[in-house]
Amino acid sequence: MSTHKDLRKLTVPGLLISLGIIYGDIGTSPLYVFKAIVGDNPITESLALGGVSLIFWTLTLQTTVKYVLITLLADNKGEGGIFSLFSLVRRKAKWLIVPAVLGGCALLADGIITPPITISSAIEGLHTRYPYLPTMQIVICIIALLFFIQQFGTSLVGKAFGPIMFLWFTMMGVLGIAFIIQMPSIIKALNPYYAYNLLVNGSGHSSAFIILGAVFLCTTGAEALYSDLGHCGRSNIRVSWIYVKSCLVLNYLGQAVWLMQREGQTIDLDLHNPFYQIMPSWFxxxxxxxxxxxxxxxxxxxISGSFTLIAEAVRLNLWPKVRINYPSDQKGQLYVPSINWILCVGCIIVVLIFQHSQDMEAAYGLSITVAMxxxxxxxxxxxxxRKVPAYLIGIFLVVYLLIEGTFLLGNLVKFxxxxxxxxxxxLLLFMVMWSWHTARRIKNRYVKFIEIEDYFQILKELSDDETVPKYSSQLVYLTSANFNSEIESKIIYSILQKQPKRADVYWLVHVDVVDEPYTREYEVDFLVPNKLIRIDFKLGFRVEQRINVLFRKVVEELVKNGEVNITSKYKSLGKHNIVGDFRFVVIEKTLSRSHNLSFYEQLIMDIYVQLKKMSLSEERGFGLDLSFVTIEKVPLVLTQQDNIELKRVPVSTGVN
Known part of the structure; x- marks a missing residue:
């Protein structure tokens, strides 16, 4: 596995990997951006020059300055992405959960529209040769195949991504240069005056907001630069971006030349996409x-980014527990079946609703503006x-809230x-995340914690009381108590009253998800030596929570160090040094009805109940061996019972 230091190194393989996994979205934008800018308008000089100027300055301000120069500084032990960023700053203010959840949902929504629009834009190039070819069916087949192969892992295919994308960007740059040579004066379009002129004086064209909504499509992949920081490293991203941006700008300039050569004409861009028109016919x-x-x-x-996003959300308790598979040993390579098929169905629905990339452009950009x-x-x-001067933070906020707010208005026109x-x-994804997060807070508000020290003696006596049948040699409870001195009252109730559970050793296991991505640490507290032991796991938000495996590893180390004895206390087994049995008890808190919840909280809890039915159970979510798990359902009473007065009456004798 690469270390944090390795990721900072500038290497040729690192540059190639950056090209392969980071720039796909932003790198395929030239397929449809100019199509969206021109639309049904007649081609004019101000439209062509202003279009390129807006693209260039959007890429410069939005992608280069905001993401490549500023946002990449916010690495969380080498990792990027909106939830990594949230983990860095969440202790600053509780309300930061709102932008984090909104941004995460917007990125997931973007995952449903990007595959259809990019694949459709590429396949529709066949219309240049075969105008009546039904491309929609081809697009659906490619999308279905793409999602089908996710379950097998993409590490082998991924190795070829870098060289292919290098070829792609080089091709775009060369094609652009071939047309720039025909009209070198097109370089003047990089002057911001032409962008200003198109927006302010663009008479005869679409409104400024519609044009901005189209221009924004050129920077939709900028968020991926930050999300994939952990795979490539800051230096590799920054250097590779210089080449990528150069090739993109050259291609956009080449497309502008082709448009300028057809000034005054109104073109059917579905059949004459400028991107394909600058290619020689033989190519x-x-x-x-x-x-x-x-x-x-x-x-x-x-798709890979969506899997990572959901895995982080699950560990940060922002998404219901879902099955997460690891199809290969490659770092960051994971597969979330439920999200894979939700995305697949969503993408196919997009193709069926909008059918052509030109119609999909209207649906594209709005969610990603929210994420930005x-x-x-x-x-x-x-x-x-980072103690950056307040006035610089103020400038950053004003500039980018203004830029992105303007783009948001431009995209809202397409609503x-x-x-x-x-x-x-x-909004649907936000409802799921927000309901799951809020419901857990509501439930935790009513979980009763008690002082564990008050029960040390009785637990010790129960463990030694041979009149009580032994429940298990080693009994393990998962606890949500953050402090070693506390325990949920329901755990004590389970041990002492709900079928008294005698065991040689009682274990309490607590999992704390920390702000660093790959932390794997644990603490052991011997509350009652050889009777009651608590283990606290500190796991990063990108670490797989396989508690069964982690717990076994810790116990093995404790036995090796002579800190605990897990040999069976049964005489017939103990004399042969047979290890005692382990049993996990998972307490599932079921919500009792309460009329004291507000309408909003009751609605949240109703949604939570439905989500809970569809999610993985606690024991499966923590990777426990189900053959050694007991599930106990206990009611979570939210309010004190109403005072009910009953009147006792004498027994009726039945005699008149």
Whole structure:
């Protein structure tokens, strides 16, 4: 596994990996950005020059300055992404959970629209040769195959991503240069005046907000630069971005030249996409093939990012526990079956609803603008934590809230044309995350903790009381008590009253998810020597919580050090040094009805109950061996029972 220091090194393999997994989304934007900017408008000089100028300055301010130069500084032990950033700053203020959840949901919603639009844009290039080819069916087949292969892992295919994307960017740069040579004066479009002129004086064109909504599509993959920080490292991302941005700008300039050569015309961009029009006819089929592969790579990166996002959300208690598989030993390689098929169905629905990439453009961009705004808020808190002067943080906030707020307004214009779809998906995801998070807080509010020291003597006596049948040699409870001095009253009730459970040793296991991504630490507290032992695991938010394996490892070390004896106390087994049996008890708190909850809290708890039915059980979520687990359901009473007065009457004798 790469260390934090290794990730900081600038290497050729690191640069290639960066090209392969980070720039897929932003790198396939030239397929559809100019199509969206031009739309149904007649081509004019101000539209072509202003379009390139807006693209260049959006990439510069949004991607280069905000993400590559500033946001990449916010690495959490080498890891990036909105939940890594949240873990860095969450102790600053409780309300930061809101931008973190909103941003996470927006990124997941983006995962449903990116594969359809990128793959459709690539495949629709075939219309140049075959105008009546039904591309929609081809796109659905590619998407279905892409999601089907996720379960087998993508580490082998992933090794080829870097060289393919290097070829892709080089091709775009070369094609752009071929047209720039025909009109070198196009370079003047990099002057911000042309961007300003198009937005302010763009008479005859779409409104400024519609144009901005289209331009924003050029930077939609910027969030991936930060999310994949852990895979590539800051130096590799920054250096590779120089090459990527150069190739992108050259290609956009080349497309602008092609448009300028057709000034005054109104073009059917579905049949004459500027991206494919700047390709020589003999190269077109190779270009479409490479574009399709690049689109699949872009989609793959986003799908993998969605898996990582959900895995982090589960460990931060922001998402119901779901099955997470690890198809290969590669760092960060994981597969979440439920999310995979939700995304798959979502992507196919997008293709069926919108059918053409031109129609999908309206649905694209709105959710990712929200994600970028949330990142801006969290980064400002990170800069505050780094003791950056307040006036610089103020400038950062004002500039980027203004830029992204303007882009948000530009994308809201597209709401009725398709933006409603991703916004609806995002709101649905937000409802799930917020309900799960809030319901846990409501439940924890009513969990009763008691002083464990008060029960030391009785636990010791119960353990030695041979008149009580032995329940297990080693009895393990999962506890949510943060302090060693406390324990849930329900655990004591389970041991002493709900079928008294005699054991040689009682174990309490607590899991604390810490802010660092890959921490694996534990503490052992011998509360009553050889009778009551507490183990506290401190696990990073990217560490798999396989408590069964981790607990066994800790016990083995304690036995090896002579700190605990787990040999069976049964005479017939003990004399042969047979290890005693272990049993886990998981207490499942079921919510009792309460009329004292507000309407909002009751609604949250109703949603939580439904989500709980669909999620993994606690024991499966913690990776416990089910053959050694007992599940005990206990009611969680939220309020004191009402005072009920009953009147006793004499027994009726039945005699008149």
């Amino acid at each position: 077109l089929i190779f270009g479409i093939g490479l574009a399709t592969v690049a689109a699949i790579i872009a989609s793959q990166a986003l 705004l949330m990142t801006t808020i969290l980064v400002s808190k990170f800069l505050q934590r 009725i044309h398709g933006g409603w779809f991703t916004l609806s998906i995002g």
